Amino acid sequence: xxxxxxxxxxxxxxxxxxxxxxxxxxxxxxxxxxxxxxxxxxxxxxxxxxxxxxxxxxxxxxxxxxxxxxxxxxxxxxxxxxxxxxxxxxxxxxxxxxxxxxxxxxxxxxxxxxxxxxxxxxxxxxxxxxxxxxxxxxxxxxxxxxxxxxxxxxxxxxxxxxxxxxxxxxxxxxxxxxxxxxxxxxxxxxxxxxxxxxxxxxxxxxxxxxxxxxxxxxxxxxxxxxxxxxxxxxxxxxxxxxxxxxxxxxxxxxxxxxxxxxxxxxxxxxxxxxxxxxxxxxxxxxxxxxxxxxxxxx
Numbered sequence: 001x002x003x004x005x006x007x008x009x010x011x012x013x014x015x016x017x018x019x020x021x022x023x024x025x026x027x028x029x030x031x032x033x034x035x036x037x038x039x040x041x042x043x044x045x046x047x048x049x050x051x052x053x054x055x056x057x058x059x060x061x062x063x064x065x066x067x068x069x070x071x072x073x074x075x076x077x078x079x080x081x082x083x084x085x086x087x088x089x090x091x092x093x094x095x096x097x098x099x100x101x102x103x104x105x106x107x108x109x110x111x112x113x114x115x116x117x118x119x120x121x122x123x124x125x126x127x128x129x130x131x132x133x134x135x136x137x138x139x140x141x142x143x144x145x146x147x148x149x150x151x152x153x154x155x156x157x158x159x160x161x162x163x164x165x166x167x168x169x170x171x172x173x174x175x176x177x178x179x180x181x182x183x184x185x186x187x188x189x190x191x192x193x194x195x196x197x198x199x200x201x202x203x204x205x206x207x208x209x210x211x212x213x214x215x216x217x218x219x220x221x222x223x224x225x226x227x228x229x230x231x232x233x234x235x236x237x238x239x240x241x242x243x244x245x246x247x248x249x250x251x252x253x254x255x256x257x258x259x260x261x262x263x264x265x266x267x268x269x270x271x272x273x274x275x276x277x278x279x280x281x282x283x284x285x286x287x288x289x290x291x292x293x294x295x296x297x298x
Contacts, residue, residue: 012250013270018049018293020276020284031284046074053274058083064108064164071112079117090124094137106152106163118174127181138196146170176201176220180208191263212257214264219249225277233282243293
């Protein structure tokens with residue numbers, strides 16, 4: 001049975017729990033039934049989770065046909081998070097990225113239609129807190145699909161014959177930022193995100209800052225494995241802790257943990273949670289276990 005995004009009587013934000021990526025050879029015969037066709041893996045996963053993070057977009061521009069296929073393979077109320085290209089975050093390091101951003105938006109992202117959820121921007125571990133550079137980047141980011149379509153028209157020749165430049169309906173766009181450097185424990189960082197309505201990614205790992213600040217009308221959580229990156233499983237007590245945090249955010253409260261900025265305004269927030277501890281097939285198992293816990297809390 002598929003798990004929808006949970007909402008408590010209209011008084012809490014929607015909670016969507018899923019996985020980061022879905023095409024892993026090691027999951028076949030374990031999470032995916034033996035004999036399941038590779039092209040059916042997304043549909044199988046989407047029947048069990050209410051959202052999945054697309055991470056192939058991080059490595060290269062995808063084709064419009066891929067986005068259309070992914071949208072068609074998932075239920076009507078399903079939502080994708082889309083990872084922004086590393087060319088923008090890791091190679092260009094957010095400088096002079098208007099055309100690369102246009103290329104990304106024109107590559108087919110808008111073909112997801114109503115299934116387009118938040119866009120994730122993951123910074124490299126060497127990227128230090130640079131408020132002016134970040135502010136300039138945030139100003140470039142479209143806040144609606146109509147704005148995204150306008151920016152997509154600025155693409156270059158790389159997408160001459162395969163650009164998607166229209167949206168079926170104007171919808172809000174959300175953006176989230178994942179940090180991986182201690183310099184972001186700065187008193188100016190959280191107010192900067194709040195001014196620009198950028199969600200701070202709550203990234204659980206031993207290697208990067210784990211900050212609990214709510215900075216937008218949603219919270220984006222990536223669970224990479226708290227003791228060993230991409231490999232460690234979340235035990236029952238660990239999931240209880242995360243369930244309590246998710247409930248707090250959804251109900252407009254502060255989540256327990258380290259905060260780098262002042263308290264957030266008290267208001268319900270949508271919460272997106274993605275397990276990225278995929279190495280030993282823990283991600284789908286943990287995501288299903290956390291979903292069951294949230295069903296009891298919301």
